[in-house]
Amino acid sequence: MTLLTVTGLHKSFGGVVAARDVSFTVARGEMLAIIGPNGAGKSTVFNMVGGQLGPDRGQVLIDGQDITHASPQARFRGGVGRTFQVAQTFLSMSAAENVQMALISRFRQSRGLWTPARERHRAGAVDLLAQVGMAEAADMPCSALAYGDVKRVELAIALAGQPKLLLMDEPTAGMAPQERAALMDLTASIAASQGIGVLFTEHDMDVVFGHAARVIVLLRGQIIAAGTPDEIRQDPQVRRAYLGDSHALEPSQGTGPA
Amino acid sequence: MIALDPSFLAVQALSGLSSASSLFITACGLTIVFGVTRIVNFAHGSLYMIGAYTAATLIPRLLEFSFGPTAFWAGILASALIVGVIGVIIEVVLLRRIYGAPELFQLLATFGVVLVVQDLVVQVFGPEDILGPRAPGLRAPVDILGRRFPSYELALIAAGPIVLGLVWLLLRRTRFGVLVRAATQDRDMVASLGVNQALLFTGTLFLGAFLAGLGGALQIPRVSANTGMDLAIIAEAFVVTVVGGMGSVPGAFLAALIIGQLQAFGILIFPKSTLVVVFLLMAVVLAIRPYGLFGRAEVIGGTHAVGIASRKPQPGRPFILLFTVAALAGFPLIADAYLLKVATEILIFALFAFSLQLLIGVGGLVSFGHAAFFGLGAYGAALAVKWFGTSMETALPLGLALAALGAGLIGAFVVRLSGIYLAMMTLAAAQILYAVAFQWVDVTGGDNGIVGVWPSRWASGPVPYYLLTAALTLVAVLLLKRIIDAPFGYALRAARDSEARAEAIGLAIRRHRWLAFIAAGAAAGLAGGLYAFSRGSVDPSLLGISTSVDALTMLLLGGIQTVIGPLVGAGALHALRDWIMPLTPLWRLFLGLSIIAMVLLFPRGLVGTVRDRWEARA
Numbered sequence: 010m011t012l013l014t015v016t017g018l019h020k021s022f023g024g025v026v027a028a029r030d031v032s033f034t035v036a037r038g039e040m041l042a043i044i045g046p047n048g049a050g051k052s053t054v055f056n057m058v059g060g061q062l063g064p065d066r067g068q069v070l071i072d073g074q075d076i077t078h079a080s081p082q083a084r085f086r087g088g089v090g091r092t093f094q095v096a097q098t099f100l101s102m103s104a105a106e107n108v109q110m111a112l113i114s115r116f117r118q119s120r121g122l123w124t125p126a127r128e129r130h131r132a133g134a135v136d137l138l139a140q141v142g143m144a145e146a147a148d149m150p151c152s153a154l155a156y157g158d159v160k161r162v163e164l165a166i167a168l169a170g171q172p173k174l175l176l177m178d179e180p181t182a183g184m185a186p187q188e189r190a191a192l193m194d195l196t197a198s199i200a201a202s203q204g205i206g207v208l209f210t211e212h213d214m215d216v217v218f219g220h221a222a223r224v225i226v227l228l229r230g231q232i233i234a235a236g237t238p239d240e241i242r243q244d245p246q247v248r249r250a251y252l253g254d255s256h257a258l259e260p261s262q263g264t265g266p267a
Numbered sequence: 268m269i270a271l272d273p274s275f276l277a278v279q280a281l282s283g284l285s286s287a288s289s290l291f292i293t294a295c296g297l298t299i300v301f302g303v304t305r306i307v308n309f310a311h312g313s314l315y316m317i318g319a320y321t322a323a324t325l326i327p328r329l330l331e332f333s334f335g336p337t338a339f340w341a342g343i344l345a346s347a348l349i350v351g352v353i354g355v356i357i358e359v360v361l362l363r364r365i366y367g368a369p370e371l372f373q374l375l376a377t378f379g380v381v382l383v384v385q386d387l388v389v390q391v392f393g394p395e396d397i398l399g400p401r402a403p404g405l406r407a408p409v410d411i412l413g414r415r416f417p418s419y420e421l422a423l424i425a426a427g428p429i430v431l432g433l434v435w436l437l438l439r440r441t442r443f444g445v446l447v448r449a450a451t452q453d454r455d456m457v458a459s460l461g462v463n464q465a466l467l468f469t470g471t472l473f474l475g476a477f478l479a480g481l482g483g484a485l486q487i488p489r490v491s492a493n494t495g496m497d498l499a500i501i502a503e504a505f506v507v508t509v510v511g512g513m514g515s516v517p518g519a520f521l522a523a524l525i526i527g528q529l530q531a532f533g534i535l536i537f538p539k540s541t542l543v544v545v546f547l548l549m550a551v552v553l554a555i556r557p558y559g560l561f562g563r564a565e566v567i568g569g570t571h572a573v574g575i576a577s578r579k580p581q582p583g584r585p586f587i588l589l590f591t592v593a594a595l596a597g598f599p600l601i602a603d604a605y606l607l608k609v610a611t612e613i614l615i616f617a618l619f620a621f622s623l624q625l626l627i628g629v630g631g632l633v634s635f636g637h638a639a640f641f642g643l644g645a646y647g648a649a650l651a652v653k654w655f656g657t658s659m660e661t662a663l664p665l666g667l668a669l670a671a672l673g674a675g676l677i678g679a680f681v682v683r684l685s686g687i688y689l690a691m692m693t694l695a696a697a698q699i700l701y702a703v704a705f706q707w708v709d710v711t712g713g714d715n716g717i718v719g720v721w722p723s724r725w726a727s728g729p730v731p732y733y734l735l736t737a738a739l740t741l742v743a744v745l746l747l748k749r750i751i752d753a754p755f756g757y758a759l760r761a762a763r764d765s766e767a768r769a770e771a772i773g774l775a776i777r778r779h780r781w782l783a784f785i786a787a788g789a790a791a792g793l794a795g796g797l798y799a800f801s802r803g804s805v806d807p808s809l810l811g812i813s814t815s816v817d818a819l820t821m822l823l824l825g826g827i828q829t830v831i832g833p834l835v836g837a838g839a840l841h842a843l844r845d846w847i848m849p850l851t852p853l854w855r856l857f858l859g860l861s862i863i864a865m866v867l868l869f870p871r872g873l874v875g876t877v878r879d880r881w882e883a884r885a
Contacts, residue, residue, distance in 0.1 A: 082774065124753065126753060170772060
């Protein structure tokens with residue numbers, strides 16, 4: 010069942026075409042990775058789906074609803090959750106309060122003036138933290154958490170909006186290799202159990218080939234290949250794009266550092 | 268129709284050009300310094316003033332030696348060089364230590380320099396205004412279409428483009444210039460290329476201060492050097508740099524040209540207040556282009572906002588509250604009339620500072636014109652009494668409503684901006700109101716203000732008025748505290764901590780910030796109204812920069828990271844003032860040095876520092 014439909018997205022900056030008629034779909038519960046060499050247009054495409062950039066042409070539909078020009082706030086209400094390449098959390102608040110804030114916003118209580126914020130949705134927030142394995146740290150200030158843990162809290166914040174689609178920009182950037190697999194395993198199981206579609210960009214090929222159901226490859230703003238991880242590995246065009254770095258496409262041997 | 272007379276138009280246009288030139292020379296230095304150091308240097312106006320005083324003192328002596336244009340222009344240049352050296356001293360002693368500090372601290376520290384210079388200038392040059400000599404060779408007026416026009420103004424008109432050309436050559440043709448332009452684009456990249464940052468920054472400050480001094484020195488044949496020059500020019504220079512785009516020299520030139528003409532012809536529209544026209548231009552430009560004509564969006568590297576963080580609720584809060592109420596209520600039993608008056612003022616300013624905390628500490632919105640709302644509350648109440656003969660009971664809510672309305676209007680403009688642009692815009696808004704209060708004499712009484720604003724009979728006298736103030740302040744502070752802990756306050760903090768995350772969880776950031784301005788404005792307006800009735804009068808100084816800075820100093824003194832900091836800070840500043848002011852005529856010097864010392868030594872403020880010690884021990 011199709012959740013996200015992207016058709017003919019086009020964006021140019023001056024003379025540089027960063028995205029050229031990019032079209033793809035994401036189904037419920039599916040994990041789709043966008044890969045490509047540096048400057049291929051991954052971030053451009055990603056930010057157009059996320060609402061940080063407006064496309065010159067094209068459409069983004071979620072559950073048939075047009076969100077091409079919707080604000081980030083409207084996308085949140087439309088069921089889009091996201092995490093950032095550099096984790097974005099509220100550092101002056103505890104882990105639980107971070108998630109509480111997202112729940113407060115989801116229930117449209119952010120203009121509440123009386124009942125203290127820390128007394129609202131506390132149980133719900135701790136539940137979500139438990140889902141990402143962070144229940145113990147509920148009352149820790151976010152500024153005191155290790156980076157890998159902050160990433161998990163960020164995932165819990167994104168889940169608090171009950172997203173249908175989760176956008177993850179380089180979800181494992183800045184993490185240790187063991188943490189990477191754990192975070193993506195967690196994301197995959199949550200996505201599968203709740204039927205959330207996940208669209209992510211990633212540099213770490215182990216993460217891509219280990220967790221994506223499908224992969225699309227961008228080169229100079231165009232999709233040059235799309236398919237299962239195995240198909241992508243065999244694709245001659247992709248191998249050429251990664252020329253000189255084609256070992257990146259090989260399955261990794263063991264769990265040594267990437 | 269006077270406006271249709273071509274000779275009048277020509278003369279107006281020419282005088283517009285000459286003030287544009289002066290303004291550009293000064294503002295150019297400010298914008299270059301900002302481009303490289305990212306510091307908005309409040310003391311730039313002080314450097315301009317020093318330039319004028321130095322030239323007005325130095326040049327007559329030079330002219331005694333050898334009368335002629337050479338001595339005059341050499342004196343102008345020498346004055347500018349001296350000011351350049353003073354700029355270097357300020358950089359080495361102060362600015363160098365605060366490049367990494369939050370914007371608020373930078374603004375306050377450089378404002379501390381303004382205060383210090385104000386007292387030092389009087390010490391060095393004396394309290395009298397100094398009228399400078401007229402320029403030899405440029406004394407006779409010239410004839411422009413039958414009207415007389417001062418020939419020195421023509422020289423000034425030429426000076427602007429000459430300085431622009433020289434600065435352009437300096438920036439394009441020298442290694443120093445290349446580095447300045449590179450640092451304006453990406454300071455970190457220049458640093459990582461192994462450029463000697465310290466030397467670059469010091470050199471930039473020399474250039475900036477030199478230009479400020481030059482701008483000031485060139486004024487002496489037109490106006491006498493006086494102690495009000497610094498804040499007058501800095502407000503205009505801010506407008507020029509903001510309209511032009513901070514860091515852009517051509518932008519400053521274009522903006523100065525526009526503003527010069529606006530001032531020259533604005534007289535035809537608003538005869539009494541060209542300042543209003545100028546600030547309205549700034550409002551319009553920023554509303555359309557939030558980063559000025561030639562400015563670029565600031566690359567936000569890490570969060571610069573400091574403020575309140577979550578803390579576990581203290582046990583025994585009801586007891587603390589009970590104790591506070593008892594102490595406030597019991598104070599009249601032990602205090603005399605003088606102490607009660609002091610306590611009343613402290614409470615009023617505590618509320619004023621606390622309302623600012625909602626914007627700065629909670630929302631990360633560095634408002635540099637909070638006096639606007641205090642003054643609106645005071646004037647609202649006073650005008651209601653004067654023109655409608657209302658009682659205090661009606662006037663206080665009217666003042667509050669006027670302040671909330673003003674905050675809603677100003678807030679609607681400024682919530683589109685961020686960081687330094689927001690600070691400048693709030694400052695400009697307060698200056699507009701100041702100009703209106705000052706110049707709309709028929710309604711506001713101008714400089715004299717409005718007198719006869721007395722409380723109702725039941726509330727008059729030190730004890731009843733103190734109790735009224737204490738009760739209203741307590742209620743307002745508790746309500747604000749409640750708001751800070753409620754989702755609304757948390758949403759403001761969320762937007763302060765990470766705008767990207769706040770948007771991604773669906774928070775309407777601008778709307779929340781706008782509402783925060785209204786709430787803070789209303790509370791400041793209540794404080795202003797209470798202040799008006801406590802003194803029986805209002806005057807434009809309530810809307811002035813120094814009132815805004817008072818509130819900021821209280822915040823800084825008490826601690827921005829704490830909720831009760833501003834309350835403590837208000838008490839501390841008032842106590843200091845009552846204690847020090849009678850002892851020395853150099854109060855501003857003392858206050859300025861204290862502000863600088865606090866920024867450098869106790870950035871967490873009194874409450875924050877004590878709390879850190881406490882927690883470190885526990």
